[in-house]
Amino acid sequence: MMKARSLTAALLLTLSSGPALAQAEPPRAPRMPPRRAPPTSPGSERPAPRGMSKADRDAALTAIAAALRESYVFPEKVPAIIERLEQSRKAGRYDLEDAGVLSERITVDLQAASSDRHLYLNHDPVQYAAEQQRAEHGTPDEAAGPDELLRREALRDHHGLSEMKLLPGNLRYLRITGFEWVRDETGTVYDDAMRFLKDGDAIIIDLRGNGGGEHAAVRYLVSHFLDGDVLELTFLAGKNPPVQSRTLEHVPAGRLKGKPLYVLIDGNVASAGEAFAYDVAQFKLGELVGAKTVGAANNNRYVPIRPGFVLSVSFGRPVHAISNTNWEGVGVLPTVEAPPTQALETAQLLALKRLSEAPGVSPEALADYEWARLDVEARLRPTTVPVERLKSLAGRYGDFEVALREGSLWMMRPGRPDRRLSPLTADGLFAVDGSDMLRVRFKPKTMETLWRGAPAPRVYPRS
Incomplete structure (x- = not known):
C-alpha cells in the first residue's frame, strides 16, 4: 500500500x-x-x-x-x-x-x-x-x-x-x-x-x-x-x-x-x-x-x-x-x-500511422513502420489459417524443412533450433517465434525469408 x-x-x-x-x-x-x-x-x-x-x-x-x-x-x-x-x-x-x-x-x-x-x-x-x-x-x-x-x-x-x-x-x-x-x-x-x-x-x-x-x-x-x-x-x-x-x-x-x-x-x-x-x-x-x-x-x-x-x-x-x-x-x-x-x-497502430504519414519520412523508416504495423495488427486481430492450407505449405524448401505439428507450422534447418511459425496475414506471411527480425512468406513454388531492414527477401524453391 x-x-x-x-x-x-x-x-x-x-x-x-x-x-x-x-x-x-x-x-x-x-x-x-x-x-x-x-x-x-x-x-x-x-x-x-x-x-x-x-x-x-x-x-x-x-x-x-x-x-x-x-x-x-x-x-x-x-x-x-x-x-x-x-x-x-x-x-x-x-x-x-x-x-x-x-x-x-x-x-x-x-x-x-x-x-x-x-x-x-x-x-x-x-x-x-x-x-x-x-x-x-x-x-x-x-x-x-x-x-x-x-x-x-x-x-x-x-x-x-x-x-x-x-x-x-x-x-x-x-x-x-x-x-x-x-x-x-x-x-x-x-x-x-x-x-x-x-x-x-x-x-x-x-x-x-x-x-x-x-x-x-x-x-x-x-x-x-x-x-x-x-x-x-x-x-x-x-x-x-x-x-x-x-x-x-x-x-x-x-x-x-x-x-x-x-x-x-x-x-x-x-x-x-x-x-x-x-x-x-x-x-x-x-x-x-x-x-x-x-x-x-x-x-x-x-x-x-x-x-x-x-x-x-x-x-x-x-x-x-x-x-x-x-x-x-x-x-x-x-x-x-x-x-x-x-x-x-x-x-x-495510431502512432505508426501518424509516423508513416509524416512529411519527409525516409523509405527505411517507412519500411520499419510497416514491419511493425503487421505485427501489431496480427496481435490485435489474430489471423487463423485452416489446417488444410497449413498442410499444403509443409515440405522442403532448399535447406529448410517445414512440417505441420499439432496445428502449427514448424521450420527446421540442420544445425539450427526448430522454429514455430505464426500467421501474420491470410496470404502466407508468417512470423518466426522468438525473432522480431525474421519472417517467412510462402508462395506457390517458393518460400521467402524476409529480414528486417534487408532490401530484398531470400528465395528458396520448393523441392
Whole structure:
C-alpha cells in the first residue's frame, strides 16, 4: 500500500508564508484503493487483530464525524454524510467485531453519501501508529525527512516506473504503476526514463491500473512535455491561500515537446494518475487511449482513528489552469476509445500511422513502420489459417524443412533450433517465434525469408 505522509503540518507551513498564490510542492493524493498492506519496520510485527467492542465502534464513528466537521473539503455535505453513518449504526450495520469488514462498510457509506472516492477508512494499526505519532508531535513534513516505509516501497517499486521497453518502429514505452515520490531520489529515476523516451519516434505512457500517488511526481513528469513555469493546477483548501503547481524551469533530461504522445488509461486510473491524464487532455499534449478513469480529484490527508483505523479525508481540491475545474466525479475521457486490454496495440497502430504519414519520412523508416504495423495488427486481430492450407505449405524448401505439428507450422534447418511459425496475414506471411527480425512468406513454388531492414527477401524453391 502506498502511504502518503501526513499533510496537515506541511500544508499549513507552506500556506502560512509567501504570497496568496504561493509556488510550492503541491498537496499529495494517495493511491486509491490501497494496493497492499505496508511493510513493517525491520524486526517489528504487525499487531494482532482484536475484536471490536461497541465502545470501540461508537468512539470511531464519533472521531470520524469530528474529522469531517473539522476539515472536509465540502462542508455542506458533512451533515448528510454523518446522518448516513448514524442511520447505519442504528440499523446494526456496524455491529461487527471484525475491524477490516467494519472499515469496508463504513467506507461504502462514506462514499455513497459524498460521491468522493478519496473519502475512505482503512484498518491499519501500523499506519495508525505512525499517523498518531505525527499528530501528537506535530512534526512538519518538510523537517521530518523521508518516511522510511514510503521510501522502502518506492525503492522496491522502482518509484512506480515498472517497465521500459523498445517497441517495433522505435516506439518507446513506459509503464507507471503509481506516482511515488521520494525527495532527492525519485527525480533521477524519472531522468533515466525520460532520456530513454526522448530517443523514440513516438512515446507511449501506460497508466492502466495507476491508482495515484504524489503530485510532485506528476508535476515532474508533465514538465517534460511543456515549457517551464507554466501554471498547471491551483490547489484550494478551505480558507487557506491557494497554492499553485507550475512546471519546472529545468529538467535534466530535456523537454520531450512535439513528439507523438499516447497515454493508456482505464477504469482503474485514479487521483494523481488522473491528474497526468487530465493534463494531457487539457494541454492537448497527445492522445488518451482506452476507457474513462475513476473520477477522484480531491486532495486528501490521513487522520488516525482509534483503535487502529486511518481515515482518508478530502481537505482540498485542484483547479486546472485550462478548464478552471477538475475531474472529480466525471473522470477523464479517452480521445480514442478502446478496450483496456487492447489499448497498447491501438496506440501502437495510431502512432505508426501518424509516423508513416509524416512529411519527409525516409523509405527505411517507412519500411520499419510497416514491419511493425503487421505485427501489431496480427496481435490485435489474430489471423487463423485452416489446417488444410497449413498442410499444403509443409515440405522442403532448399535447406529448410517445414512440417505441420499439432496445428502449427514448424521450420527446421540442420544445425539450427526448430522454429514455430505464426500467421501474420491470410496470404502466407508468417512470423518466426522468438525473432522480431525474421519472417517467412510462402508462395506457390517458393518460400521467402524476409529480414528486417534487408532490401530484398531470400528465395528458396520448393523441392
